[in-house]
Amino acid sequence: MEPASGLRLDHNHKLSLKEFPYIIRWRDDRCKRCGKCTAVCPVKAIEATVKVQRFVKSEGPVPTPSAVRNITHVVEQVTDMERYCTGCGTCTLVCPNEAIEPEFNPQNKFLHYKNKGGDGYKRGGRRNDPSLSTLDRLKFTRISMLTDPALDAGRHEFRVRTLLGRIMNPEDLPLKTNGSILEIDKTRNAFIPPVREIFPIMIGSMSIGALSPPMWEGLAMGVAYLNEVEGLPVVMCSGEGGMSPRLLRSRYLKYFIIQIASGYFGWDEIVRAIPHMVEDPAAIEIKYGQGAKPGDGGLLMAQKVLKLIAKIRGVPQFVDLASPPTHQTKYSIEEAVAKMIQSMSMAWGFRVPVYPKISGTKTARAVLNNLARNPYAAALCIDGEDGGTGAAYNVSMDKMGHPIASNLRECYLDLVKQGKQNELPLIAAGGIGKKGNLAANAAALIMLGASGVAIGKYIMQAAADCFGDEYNRCNLCNTGKCPRGITTQDPKLYRRLDSDKVAERVVEVFKAADVELRKIFAPMGRSTELPIGMSDGLSIDDPAMAERLGISYAC
Amino acid sequence: MCRLAAVTSKDYISPMEPILALETMKEGHDGSGLGLTLKNLGGEFEKLKKYPVLSGICSKEGKKILDDFMKKQGFKLKHEWAPKTKPMKNIQARDFYFARAYEYPAEYKNKTMQEKEELLMNTRLAIRKIGEPNESIFAFSFYPDVITIKEVGDPLEVANFFGLDKDGLKAKIVLAQGRQNTNYAIYLYACHPFFIQGYCSMTNGENTAFVPIREFLMGRGFPGYIGYNSDSEVFTHILHYTARQLKFPITYYKDVITPLKATEIEQRPDKDALRLIKQSLRPLCIDGPNMVIGFMPDGTCFMVHDSKKLRPGVVGGVKGKYALMSEECGVDSAIPKRDRSKDIFPMKYDMVIISPDAQEVKVWNQLQG
Known part of the structure; x- marks a missing residue:
């Protein structure tokens, strides 16, 4: 009792x-x-x-329960x-x-x-929506069959590469004929924008600070190995929060896209390093928005701001580092965004492509059209609602944002209408590889019109065994208590992660994706150039989606 | 697969020569149509070289509409060729087939060739727009010294239907295509060769990169880049865009449709220009499997194929007469008396260029530039 x-x-x-x-x-x-x-x-x-x-x-021969x-x-x-x-x-x-x-x-x-x-409720991770995304419903249905021979992914030469940077309208090329050959007409003094040839899947922006030292280091080592040893020009974005001073001054900088976001964290160190840089970075990404938490700022919780992070970012230790939702200088897209692109371009002598990243939104086309008229805008990265983040309100992650597929497609078709689809590359992000179909999702977005795609969560899962999924599993990135040691600054936790193993997995993931992309493109008869906008190759099992995306319906 | 036969010669030849060559290449069912483009006309058109020739087909109603339209535009009929058609079992005859030479409207007599070309193309497009909905008029080409003939059926039967074996129609360059329709409904505007402002080409194989190329071309703001009833029409328009609009020398056509790798570009003397061209014209890269045969306004003929060479071609002949064919037996038929050991089978990087009047054959290698 x-x-x-x-x-x-x-x-x-x-x-x-x-x-x-x-x-x-x-x-x-x-x-x-x-x-x-x-x-x-x-x-x-x-x-x-x-x-x-x-x-x-x-006990005993007869039941005597007690x-x-x-x-x-x-x-x-x-x-x-x-x-x-x-x-x-x-x-x-x-x-x-x-x-x-x-x-x-x-x-x-x-x-x-x-x-x-x-x-x-605040958390890290991704949108908790385990349903099948549009990307995973897209199928490749234009198979070369007898009327034209399918290619051999193992035998034919494939060039799975894309361009990052503003591409000139062919009619504006400063060329002149000299006999039977063409040469650059230097008398025209035309600005030729910088363009990089890269692998179409890149590692999206995840900062030092959000990621643990071994995680970031592992990704960076993997990317460098892919470029230097495997000849696969994969690039990775720094995220907001700067980069290691040594890396900034190293020849490996060319494999990195440096991000500037509204908090400008890390930029003291970057600006100081510019005179000492031996290579230009791959590009500069200006972050205006993030698919996981559109319209919301960045946040690195105090518990993750340890000595190393504080030094790289140029801030005191153990304070919350909030990046505002907008850049303080952003008065209007016409003026301030153009100025920001111009300033960043100028910092590297107009040798580095500079592009904005926005979150998926119905207003993406307005941004796009503005950029299309700005000859210095190198690309537009659109991050869809299925993107991930280190810390955000649950409501932002689950309910805010725009799916990437239709957003990307309408932007591409808008460029097609203007004949500028080759001039301003679109980079799609958010939910690529959500169900593990990295190459298929990437190829589908490319055929819808993306020049390339960026991945984040996928690489954390594939290279460092992140536990997160769409059932709100783990999602502790914001707390600094990542049990895998991926998004923590606590040495006791990040000791669990071996940066060499991460690097090894990064290499394996990209090599496999390269093979799989070929296995998709080969039966469709494409090998020489990326099939950007080859929408006749795609179908979906929903008539409304097919109509919205301007592709065929197949069932 | 479509059969392609082209002959370029210093003398006027009958269009039957390439058509008979097509016949030697025939395999199985192959009766989706014949397309013919004749350039540097002989016969009754020999003395009409400066007058634009409108080639097409029309119905009875279409004929009246066409006459009224041309009159309204200020074109005066100078000469008309109409084949004496012979009824054939498998060919559904249409009312009128024609090639009409016109005099330019008075206000265009002293204008530049470029202005005249715009007028001719816009007129052709206007006629196409009028006649296309009810198929009352088909207009294939409207240009001086060029005739285009197209009809559905077995190529040899179509040639007999038009009486080309007896007709005096001759030309120095003849492009003939035996169409083997696969993906699309049989439609005359989908039939090769395609012609635009002096540039002409025909292709075999499927064009797997058709949609991005079409979208790119349609975004150029050039009124002639329409149609695309066949995925091969883009090859002609890429040629036109590269050579006429961008004023690139002919060899750059190869660089546009099959661009080199970055490392290969570095070996070329024009690498700086080439790098930019590859980037800016990236959507025009073809992925094959295609072989393209075409001619330029000056009478230069060429053969080129995609970088995987899945649709090979062959060029052979003697000075003054060369055949460009999709198969060796076609060359044997058109020019039997030649040194076969000198036949050219262009490889991945090659572009075969034959100068006007078939005087010289050059194999241009893309790697060396």
């Missing part, structure tokens, strides 16, 4: 486990009580506790919403006896409660 005073008689004030997104399945019979799971849990969602248990025993009360040690999931199980499964990884595992609870009412203190 319970004591009559001092304790409440019921537990109605508590949440039941049914409200939680993940429920821990713990097996008493397998657990040896080593405590590894409770020690490793990044959110302390489980704890070791003791319980009194009643056992019925019977009850015994034992005190036992158990692992229990807490019902505190601040310590909810994120489903990361680190406990399962460390358990020697497969005694513990989180299980997704589709009936959860997590979002009903995750606003304690009057603040909305």
